[in-house]
Amino acid sequence: QVQLVESGGGLVQAGGSLRLSCAASGRSFSSCGMGWFRQAPGKEREFVAAVGRGGIKTYYIDSVKGRFAISRDNAKNTVYLQMSSLKTEDTAVYYCAATVLDLGTGYYEYNYWGQGTQVTVSS
Numbered sequence: 001q002v003q004l005v006e007s008g009g010g011l012v013q014a015g016g017s018l019r020l021s022c023a024a025s026g027r028s029f030s031s032c033g034m035g036w037f038r039q040a041p042g043k044e045r046e047f048v049a050a051v052g053r054g055g056i057k058t059y060y061i062d063s064v065k066g067r068f069a070i071s072r073d074n075a076k077n078t079v080y081l082q083m084s085s086l087k088t089e090d091t092a093v094y095y096c097a098a099t100v101l102d103l104g105t106g107y108y109e110y111n112y113w114g115q116g117t118q119v120t121v122s123s
Contacts, residue, residue, distance in 0.1 A: 002026040002098045002112040009094060009117030012086055016121070020081040022096030022114055029077040030054075033099045035110060036070060036081045038092035038119075045095065045107060049081060052103045059105055064090075086121045093118050 035050040097110035
């Protein structure tokens with residue numbers, strides 16, 4: 001089992017930045033690929049970014065490339081999502097997730113989920 005707790009969400013103006021954190025406990029963190037998903041009101045949960053076990057391999061959806069950066073600190077059992085140049089369409093609940101795969105990009109590839117943190121971007 002892996003327990004995940006997100007933090008760092010909040011209200012920010014368009015063009016601003018936020019850094020989300022996700023603290024993990026339980027199963028060896030370094031053996032899990034990690035990802036961030038988001039879900040806007042009335043929409044399905046969508047994949048945003050992933051990072052491999054070693055922190056080298058990353059993957060992003062096109063709409064956040066160049067604006068978001070995912071990273072991890074295996075010594076601290078934490079994964080981060082640095083979000084810059086935020087847009088109103090980035091408003092959503094952001095979820096951290098862990099997979100037994102090295103790098104997962106699909107919802108069903110992830111085994112463990114956090115409770116989510118709200119990110120609201122105002123115009």
